[in-house]
Amino acid sequence: MASLQEGTDGDRQVRVKICGLRDAETIRSMNGLPVHEVGFIFAKSRRQISPALASELVAEVHKLRNPEGHAPxxxxxxxxxxxxxxxxxxxxxxxxxxxxxxxxxxxxxxEVRRTFGTAVWKVFSVTDSDADDSKSSGPDRLEPYRGSVDAFLVDTAGGGTGKTFAWHVIDRYAEAAAGIPLYVAGGLHPDNVGELLSQYSPDGVDVSSGVETDGVKDRTKIKVFAERVQGL
Incomplete structure (x- = not known):
């Protein structure tokens, strides 16, 4: 599977996306952490923010630097x-x-890529039927999007549930992605992301509720999550 970024020793580096940010102070606390993407939710959600607030928060992200010297x-x-x-x-x-x-x-x-010049990621929900290899056609959904998107992301059906899906399907989704980066979301947190990465090799991991305490982003959990992904 193609990786988006390599470490200085040439080894593949798993990318970290922290999603659902809503305040500048939490973003500032992420300076220096091995975080590669910061996500803002514009869809209906308790983490939804307005474009006006996003403008302020994007400016804060641009000030950050990860260990590679880049802003997420x-x-x-x-x-x-x-x-x-x-x-x-x-x-x-x-x-x-x-x-x-x-x-x-x-x-x-x-059309989105052509109109705005941004990267586009397409998300696919992993359903219960995907857990049965003999019945699942879920990974086949990726094929029509090859050449139209820059990354795929697989998540637990429903999104934002805080629940994991059957991880054994990751390999089949990675095979279907066929070189397009694959991110994994759904129920990840500091105490299980290491287990995921010991068994599977996604290009990136995406976390939101797993780094929250009582529904609010927890700076310590963000730090621990990001560092455990990198084996620190």
């Missing part, structure tokens, strides 16, 4: 947006990546 990329999370909604959001907040969680077609993904 900014990711906007949408569900079935229109081009006009994306245009309005991007005019306020210059995002690097548009992450699509709905029924967006390959043609729509291509």
């Amino acid at each position: 990329r900014t990711v906007g999370v949408f569900v079935n947006p229109t081009i006009d909604v994306l245009r309005e959001t991007l005019q306020a907040a210059p995002l690097d990546v548009i992450q699509l969680h709905g029924e967006e077609t390959p043609q729509f993904c291509e």
Whole structure:
């Protein structure tokens, strides 16, 4: 599977995306951490933010530096947006990546890339049927999007549930991705991400509720999560 970034020793580095940020202080606390993407949710959610607030938070992300000396990329999370909604959001907040969680077609993904010049990630929910290798056709859904997106992300059905899916399907999704980076989300937290990475080799991991305490982003959990992904 292709990796997005390599360490200085040439080994593949698993990328870390922290999603659902809503305040500047938490973002500032992430300076120096091995975080590669910071996500903002524009879809209906308790973590949803406005384009105006996103503008302020994106500016804070641009000030950060990870151990490689780069600012994390900014990711906007949408569900079935229109081009006009994306245009309005991007005019306020210059995002690097548009992450699509709905029924967006390959043609729509291509239009987003062409219109805005951003990267596009397509998210697929892993259903219970995927756990049965003899019945699952879930990974086949990726094929039409090859050439239209820059990364795939697999998540527990429903999204934001804080629950993991059957991890053994990751290998089949990685095979279906066929060289396009694959991120894994769904129920990850500091105490299980090491187990995931000891068994499977996604290009990146995505966490939101797993680094929260009582529904609020926890700076210590973010630090521990990011460092455990890198084996620190």
